[in-house]
Amino acid sequence: MHTLSTDSVIYDFNKAHAPVKKVKVGDTIEISTYDCFENQIQSEDTEITGIDWNRVNPATGPIYIEGVEPGDVLKVKIEKLEIGDRGVMVVGPDLGVMGHRLEEMKAKMIPIKDGKAVFNEIELPLNPMIGVIGVAPEGEGVSCGTPGAHGGNMDNKMVTEGATLYFPVAVEGALFGLGDFHAAMGDGEVSVSGIEVEGKATVTFEVVKDEGITQPMLENDEVVTQIASAETLDEAVKVATELMINRICRKTGMSVSDVTMLMSAVGQVEVCQVVDPLVTVRFVVPKWLEEKFGVRLIG
Numbered sequence: 566m567h568t569l570s571t572d573s574v575i576y577d578f579n580k581a582h583a584p585v586k587k588v589k590v591g592d593t594i595e596i597s598t599y600d601c602f603e604n605q606i607q608s609e610d611t612e613i614t615g616i617d618w619n620r621v622n623p624a625t626g627p628i629y630i631e632g633v634e635p636g637d638v639l640k641v642k643i644e645k646l647e648i649g650d651r652g653v654m655v656v657g658p659d660l661g662v663m664g665h666r667l668e669e670m671k672a673k674m675i676p677i678k679d680g681k682a683v684f685n686e687i688e689l690p691l692n693p694m695i696g697v698i699g700v701a702p703e704g705e706g707v708s709c710g711t712p713g714a715h716g717g718n719m720d721n722k723m724v725t726e727g728a729t730l731y732f733p734v735a736v737e738g739a740l741f742g743l744g745d746f747h748a749a750m751g752d753g754e755v756s757v758s759g760i761e762v763e764g765k766a767t768v769t770f771e772v773v774k775d776e777g778i779t780q781p782m783l784e785n786d787e788v789v790t791q792i793a794s795a796e797t798l799d800e801a802v803k804v805a806t807e808l809m810i811n812r813i814c815r816k817t818g819m820s821v822s823d824v825t826m827l828m829s830a831v832g833q834v835e836v837c838q839v840v841d842p843l844v845t846v847r848f849v850v851p852k853w854l855e856e857k858f859g860v861r862l863i864g
Contacts, residue, residue: 566593566594566595566627566767567588567592567593567594567595568594568595568596568597569584569585569586569594569595569596569625569626569762570597570598570622570625570856571597571598571599571625573586573625573626573783574599574619574623574625574744575584575623575624575625575626575627575709575710575742576619576623576624576627576709577699577706577707577708577709578620578624578627578699578700578702578706578707578708578709578715578716578717578740579701579702579705579707579740580701580702580703580706580735580736581706582626582627582701582706582841584625584626584627584628584629584652584738584740585626585628586626586628586629586631587628587631587738588628588629588631588633588770588772589631590629590630590631590633590770590771590772590812591634591769591771592630592768592769592770593644593757593767593768593769593770594628594767594768594769594770595766595767596626596743596765596766596767596768597623597625597763597764598623598624598625598651598715598743598745598746598763598764598765598766598817599623599625599744599763600649600653600746600761600762600763601621601622601623601690601697601744601745601758601761602616602620602621602641602653602655602761603617603620603623603697604763604852605617605620605653605654606672608832609672609673609675611672613655613657613670613671613672614670617813619855621706621710622696622697622709622710622718622745623709623744624679624697624698624699624709624742624743624745625740625742625743625744626740626743627740627741628699628739628740628741628742629738629739629740629741630738630739630741630770630772632714632772633734633737633738633739633770633772633850634734635703635734635735635736635737636699636734636777636815637734637739637773637774638731638732638733638734638765638772638773638774638776638777638778639700639731639732639734639739639741639759639769639770639771639772639773640729640730640731640770640771640772640773640864641729641730641731641732641741641768641769641771642728642729642769642771643695643724643725643726643727643728643729643730643766643767643768644726644762644764644768645726645765645766645767645770646693646695646725646726646746646764646765647693647764647765647766648677648691648693648748648762648763648764649677649762649763649764650676650677650678651670651674651675651677651760651762652674652675652676652677652682652748652761653673653674653675653751653758653761654672654673654675654756654759654760654761654762655670655671655672655673655756655757655758655761656670656671656756656757656758657669657670657671657744658670660756660757660840661754661755661757661758661840662753662755662756662839662840663755663756663845664702664757670688671691675748675760675841676701677691677748677760677762678699679817680841681742682748682749682760682840684858687797687839689749689760690749691748691749691788692722692725692747692748692749692750693724693725693726693746693748693749693762693764694721694722694724694746694747694750694759695724695725695743695744695745695746695747695766696718696719696720696724696726696744696746696747696759696780696813697709697715697717697718697719697742697743697744697745698716698730698742698743699713699715699716699717699725699732699741699742699743699781700715700716700732700733700735700736700739700741700742701715701735701736701739701740702714702715702735703735703736708842709744709745710841710842711841711842711843712794712838712841712843712845713793713794714779714780714781714842714844715732715733715735715781716730716732716781717794717819717854718745718838718841719781719786719792719837719838719842719845720745720747720750720754720759720837720838720840720841720845721783721792721837721838721847722747722750722751722752722837722847723783723785723788724732724791727775727785727786728785729783729784729785729864730781730783731773731776731778731781731782731784731863731864732778732781733778733779733780733781741770743759743766743768745763746761746762746763746764747759747760747761747762747840748760748762752835752836752837752838753836753837753838753839753840754821754837754838754839754840755839755840756840758842759852773863776863776864778863779806779808779836780792780793780794780804780808781824782835782863783847784862784863784864785812785846786849786851786852787805787851787852788849788851788852789849789850789852789855789862789863790812790847790848790850791805791806791808791809791812791826791847791848792805792846792847793805793808793845793846793847793848794841794844794845795843795844796843796844797844798836798839798844798846800859801843801845801846802834802842802846802848803846805834805846805848806828806832806834806848808848809828809832809848809850810824810825810828812863813827813828813850813858813862813863816858816860816861816862817860828848828850829856831850831851832848832849832850833849833853834846834847834848834849835847835848836848850862
């Protein structure tokens with residue numbers, strides 16, 4: 566199995582970056598990551614305003630996958646996630662939903678032990694997940710703090726062990742990277758941080774030809790989802806919903822009106838995050854519908 570350490574990080578997804586690792590389709594790699602602050606916050610006494618904010622949301626990579634070409638879909642199976650034993654959260658003025666009520670930057674260290682995150686002696690259930698994951702876009706580079714059609718900082722709590730993601734490939738080799746692990750995060754990520762933590766992800770790369778997606782998708786054992794990011798929630802919802810309805814129509818031959826009614830009955834619009842430069846949603850379809858349709862929606 567391949568490995569990649571935190572010696573190689575990027576701060577934007579960019580086709581200009583030279584790959585630090587080359588793998589083949591079908592290969593598995595273990596990728597180590599910093600937390601989203603590049604481990605700069607070591608205690609609650611750390612001067613938060615004094616950290617290097619140019620080193621936020623690093624992604625380990627980029628990884629070049631041989632045999633993956635523009636127009637393909639990169640399929641990434643998350644085989645395993647491991648997280649560190651201490652997380653950190655921050656709040657501050659103009660950050661997140663409540664930033665207008667906050668007067669100073671504040672950090673809280675969150676011990677992680679016995680399968681729980683300990684917040685002010687309250688034990689919280691863990692949902693380890695990857696906040697930043699994606700490929701290089703076709704045009705200019707995109708900061709690792711921003712989500713988009715290439716993936717990036719989607720902060721989608723479904724990006725976890727056992728999930729499979731699909732990314733539209735814009736450049737040869739895809740130039741894949743990931744980072745920004747959370748030990749736990751609620752939908753919305755309203756403070757602008759989950760429980761930020763370092764970790765390791767073991768992923769396997771595959772390629773899907775002739776699938777034609779324009780925004781990332783995700784599936785697990787229970788659902789198939791269309792992810793979309795935009796400047797407003799309204800716009801993101803419209804993009805994710807229409808892309809999924811178009812896909813179902815194309816795969817099944819059903820009419821737009823029938824699929825729209827069906828999705829209004831069983832589809833779910835869910836918020837991923839509302840605090841990044843773009844906001845992110847997912848449109849969720851139960852997998853039992855694939856059995857009824859007799860087709861797979863992706864992959």
